[in-house]
Amino acid sequence: MYKAARNRPLSEPQRLVIRAISRFRCRAERAFGTLKRDHRMARARYLGAAKVGLQLLLDAMAFNLKKAVRMANT
Known part of the structure; x- marks a missing residue:
């Protein structure tokens, strides 16, 4: 993402790039948030890459299951 600085506004192509990226980025950022x-994913609960990876996998599965239940109820 481009950022404007003082006395240096973004050019029109940079604005178009930001607009295109933000459509996809908002979905991913919402999921991470x-x-x-x-799911308390701000910090790892375990030591070691394997355990932290498993924690992320299980939390992502729980997130997707909750999302599926919400979608089925609508």
Whole structure:
């Protein structure tokens, strides 16, 4: 993402790139925010890459199951 600086506004192509990226980025950032807020993913609970990877996998599965239940109820 490009950022404007003082006395240096973004050019029109840079604005178009930001607009295109933000459509996809908002979906991913919302999912990560939910994982951090609801599943305590701001910090790892375990030591070691394997255990942390398993924690992420299980939390992502729980997130997707909750999302599927919400979608089925609508």
